[in-house]
Amino acid sequence: MTRLLSRRLLALALASALAVPAGAQPVDPFTVSDIRVDGLQRISAGTVFTYLPVERGDTLDPTRAAEAIRALYKTGFFEDVRLDQQGNILVVTVTERPAINKLTITGNKDIKTEDLTKGLADIGLAEGDTFDRLALDRVTQELVKQYNNRGKYNVEIKPTVARLDRNRVDLTIAITEGKAAKIRHINLVGNEKFQDEEILDTWESRESNWLSWYRRDDQYSREKLSGDLERLNSFYLDRGYVDFSVDSTQVSISPDRQDMFLTAGVTEGEQYKVSSVQVSGDTILPKEEIEKRILVQPDQIFSRRLLEISSDAITATLGNVGYAFAQVNAIPDVDREAKTVGITMQVVPGPRVNVRRIAFKGNTRTSDEVLRREMRQFEGSWYSQAALDRSKIRLQGLGYFETVDVETQPVPGSPDQVDVIVNVKETTSGSFVFGVGYSQLSGVTTQVQLSQNNFLGSGNRVSIEANRNAYLQRYEFSFLNPYFTDSGVSLGYNLAWREFDNSDFNTAQFSRTTRLGQVILGIPLTETDSVSAQLGVESDQLFTFPGATPQSAIDYIDAVGNRTFHTVRAEVGWARNSLNHALTPTAGMYQRLGAEVALPGSTVEYYKFTYEISKFWPLSRHLVLNTRGRIGYGDSYGDEFVRDICFIAPTQQNPNPTITPQEECTTASPDYVRTIRADGLPFFENFYAGGVSSQGRVRGFTDNTLGPRDIAASGFAQPIGGSLQTVGSLEVFFPTLLDTPAARVSAFLDFGNVYRDFDSFDAGELRASAGASILWRSPMGPISISYAYPLRKDDTDDIERLQFTFGGTF
Template identity: 65%
Template sequence: MTLTTTGARRRRSCPRYLFSTGCDMTRFPVRRLLALALASSLSLSAMAQTAEPFTVADIRIDGLQRIAAGTVFTYLPVERGEVLDQGRAGETVRALYRTGFFEDVRVDRQGDILVITVTERPAINKLTLTGNKDIKSEDLLRGLKDIGLSEGETFDRLALDRVTQELTRQYNNRGKYNVQITPTVSPLDRNRVDVTIDVKEGKAAKIRHVNLVGADTFDNEQILDSWESKESSWLSWYRRDDQYSKEKLSGDMEKLNSWYLDRGYVDFNIDSTQVSISPDKREMYLSTSVTEGEIYKISEIKVTGDTILPQDVVERMVIPKAGDTFSRVLLEASADAITNTLSNIGYAFARVNPVPTPNRADRTVAINLQVMPGPRVNVRRIVFKGNSRTADEVLRREMRQFENSWYSQAAIDRSTVRLRRLGYFETVEVETPQVPGSGDQVDVVFNVKETTSGSFVFGIGYSQLAGMTASIQLSQNNFLGGGNRVSVEAQRSDYLQRYAFSYVNPFFTDEGVSLGYNVWWRELDYSDFNTAQYNSTNAAVQTVLGLPITEHSSVSLLFGIDSNQIQAWSGYTPQSIVDYLDAVGQRTFHAWRTELGWARDTRNDFFMPTRGTYQRLGLETTLPGSTAEYYKINYEFSRYWQLSPAFVLRTGLDLGYGDSYGSDTVRNLCYTPPSLVDTDGDGKADTWVPGDAPSSPCLPDSSDYRKTVSASGLPFFENFYAGGTRSVRGFRDNTLGPRSEVIAGYRGQALGGSLKTVGQLEMVFPKLFDSNAARVSAFVDFGNVFNGVDEFDTGELRASAGVALLWRAPVGPISISYAYPFKKKEGDEIERLQFTFGGGF
């Protein structure tokens, strides 16, 4: 909120006397003037009794409580030894009133002693605001302080009256005409007061009808579509476009003017604008009368002035040509193109002034684009403000504008985007102040607001199934402010132990080459991911190297060694997994692993992008000599479309495919088959007992049964999964896709697949919250996993719709979603409310 404060001190002192100069007496009511006149006459009553001048031998000031006598003496126009007459006495009274410290000033004489008796104004002990929602308290208090109404200041009733009027005006501009501002002043001891300003905002008046009179060529709805002031509709609760505002209407008048000028109506004129309000001050009616005029053509268009660049190069940037219909928006676009080009080569203050010369006789306009480049500007310094945790070096290496080089608007804009994409800052703003005393130098100042750049997740619990569970995960994308990414994780329970560490230095070299390391170990007694049950013990050591190839693209190379020991049980683990392990002939898989990735990122923000594209293509493969030889290809795609300031559409796609590249492993094995055993002594076999482990080759005349098993395709422990918060919401994590046979009377277990197809359509509402740390979205998810390309079937895709809340909390990102699966099949595991803590968005 902005409160006008010009001349506040002078106007505050004016009512205390009537003989000052420079006081606008029309600002005060008559009754106030009469009271002030009476006060002035009473203040001089004692001096009127003794009209004779006298020499002041001493000065005494009575009635002071908070203000020091020395402070008062500095304002007195009379000193000891001077002669005081009626005129000087009046001047003394006016001077003390002018300070604003006193409610009453009286001048008296005791012999040759000048006695001044004052009544101090009270001090403001506490200032309280209640009921204000549209205007934040901190903004209000800042404006009140500018007027002189703040805690510890001298209380001025006139300032309080001005605040009441100003707040009423502010709320009226927001369409709230029922607002009630009630100030309350409570006296306290020691000449203090408490001031309470109670605001009853009321409801904003809604626009019921907008009428355009004289707009006959175009449909009114077509013109009003771009207006901010609109009639009430079912979306007005979110857009708030049906709330009247004087500023909004002023902007809409400019849009109306631009609408016609962009279509050649050079003589278009807005004749009048009327705003009426219903008696209950709840409904607004807008009416605008216009004169359209005739359509003009461009007779000539030329570029003049110091173009810096070759004339023909600049002329090619001009969009409209002679003979085209006049369009102001195309002229502005041409001027912007020329200005931007010049600003990118150092001419920061370049301007292009289109000068139209209309010829109303033949309805044509001659256009002269005057180029004024101004001086070529050099960047003296680049300054960062607000980065209390992040080192300047981390920000400086993202710069594309350099010190002691020519100014480039494109380089500054790109630097701003790179800072936003770091994920360390909630906001990034840039200023380019001119260096004092120098017309050809500027400083570039980046003002950043730091935010949480990591997450901390700690959990402890107990269940009959898992026993005691404890986990801790600490990740920091800006470790110690140096821009390095560090993550440490430890998790332990009756069924799972996991320890992991990762480190990435994104600027291992000054050229932007990144280097990272991953080390992890996991012992899993059975799957906690809603997938097939088997035990595994994993360990891996990996090195990751990243190399930027363009401003938006980079490639990465991963090389690592890992080991995966599997345990499976016949009768509990799906038979397909058991057969795969038997075909391989061992339970431990060793791999030399490499992954080549390519990524392109043009998003304008890390957490809350509104436009841009993100793509990543990765090829992962085990090298020859590994226990299992296979490859995996994964492609991720996201694009953000800013449909309006209130709506951002995100489209996403996640595809994955994997297969083996070596020859299939086939083995003929002999099993001792499982058998039914009588365990309760009732003479009936009731319990299955697993047979012996498979042996090869089969013995002659063996009672064992023979079976041929094979290991082909992508290994089961590398399958893709779908369902859950990061794929198809509304279905339990990892439960979509192929399932095993029924085991031990329970439904089949999720196996995953070698082909993944997942997509999203998401409408983000960035203006639903004032904070940049949270957003709400409505989404449609679809996808599934399949056992190879040949098994792909669009009829098997699942789909859901719902809403989600994403919040960048102090402990890390939090995602909460509620989804309704509208395309499902019997047997699908539904989980409508889902949430994650500490994961990425």
């Protein structure tokens, strides 16, 4: 659009430069002995002499004088030029055009300021250039025309020129765009085979409707109507109407310039079938391979769309073996009497092409090496469209770039070589969070978190976090090199020390101090499949609160007989990722199957399995459906911990009796014995559901509150999680709603719950909610806001309809 606007404004400027008045000129010819220039202020005399086609010793006659005046006018420097004679001296008197001191554009929204400024600069209307009133008038008319083409017929363009000293001006262009005229009615005349609604469903222009507030499809523009007429033609050609034609189009506007009425007259003609399909030309590959990619078959209804798909499939096939400029021409042979079309697919392969060079543009932070190792097209090898497509998907999968565009450029003088140019637009790939706060409960709170998925542009992932207050201390460091080897084997490690009160997370009231060291290994299997392994040592020290911690948690710890749990943890996982974008996917699938085992010798021996799947289905240009599910299950596999807790009634000698283990009960003469057990998945490893967490997302319910609850001695019921988790969702994204790839709006249906164990599963206990969500990678950080209405709930559930998350990024 910028280039088109610049060309139009430039054409207007050239036209205005030629329309100049003639100045006074000498009548009688004479020989010029000297030349004097009067009236110069900013422009030097040397500049005038450069353009003046008259020199000392020349004979000046009326014809040469007119040529001299035109030459000086064409420079664009002068408002007036006069030639006079003083003896044999030629006197050139000029009036300079003022210089533009400042150029201001206001009120424009539909056309960006940078586009307007660039277009004006291309024709010399820029700060520091000379000012041409005629060019300004012509540009004003062109801008009105540009806005009219966008359906804005009430636009007003008011240029203002303010004179300053030293022959300068300030130029202001005030634009009042007004509202775009809305399409009130679209009328098709001549269509008998298809209803208006079926035809207009393919149009970008629509009559004003309830969705027009965000689609803006009811705003008229000439370019959009031209595209719709082409869609109308395609609609009929895709259904066999070879003789279809658009006979007339009429656009009318209401007197107040607010309503548009569109009419198109058409001739449908008869429907044609395919009589034969042949392949000709140099197919390179066996003809049978080419014929397999042709979707059009004899006796089918003719379809231009199937022809185009077939041509593209053949072109892509040849492109995969190096023929980057292959062409497939579908040549029709129309028999109007028989109402049939014979088709010849003519293959023109062109030269076989190899890639001379691959260059990257736009990666200001990310090094070329990080991008180059994701490329599946290599320099010096045969061109492959499939390899380029896969390279683009892998680059988008990094999550470092908002957009990735791949283009090929022919090498001048080498028809068998191309250069591949990869243009990227970087996005935020890290986060920085810093906070200081104070509360009566926890005192001063400080938090510093720094994470970068593309550390110093190297592709390595680094995260450092420090968080501390009266009840929470957490220090973590993690590092991952995704290309520890050239083959893509990743290696990393995590180090962490955490001490926190679980009550902050809507879970059972207990505190936990964790020390963790972990090594991570990842191995790619294919372009989409990979396996990972983790081995770590963890120490957890648990503390309970009398009267606040659920009795089941206290019993578990007492049955084990130790508040410190040592774990040697091994994790293995398999993942398949075919998503077309890491940040805003619109197609593809992600699956992961993981197993986590506390190895023999750990204080508690247990295992956990998780499986998650997420698939994106592109429904249309405006809609993408995401189906997501996750299931998790865990249990113990080692020996069961069983203990008998003995209670002794108080006596005069011992008014405060203690709880003693079983082996002391015979001498202590207990008044009551209770057997406690520690089996199943440890309560501090339970799954949770509810809220916006990605691992247990059921929006509309407070984080981590779904599922089993246990009652403490105080009578307060607390969520304690469970060993079985089932959650899922159906979510429809509207990618074009906010007109930016960094934002998405969605409508969702979430469902799920957690259960104490596998035998406790009851589909009737599943919770469900529906609502809307906004996801935005803002310059200040990723923001997620959702509003959900619970559809299936229990009176004891904690409801939280409006939920949001925010994190700072850089």
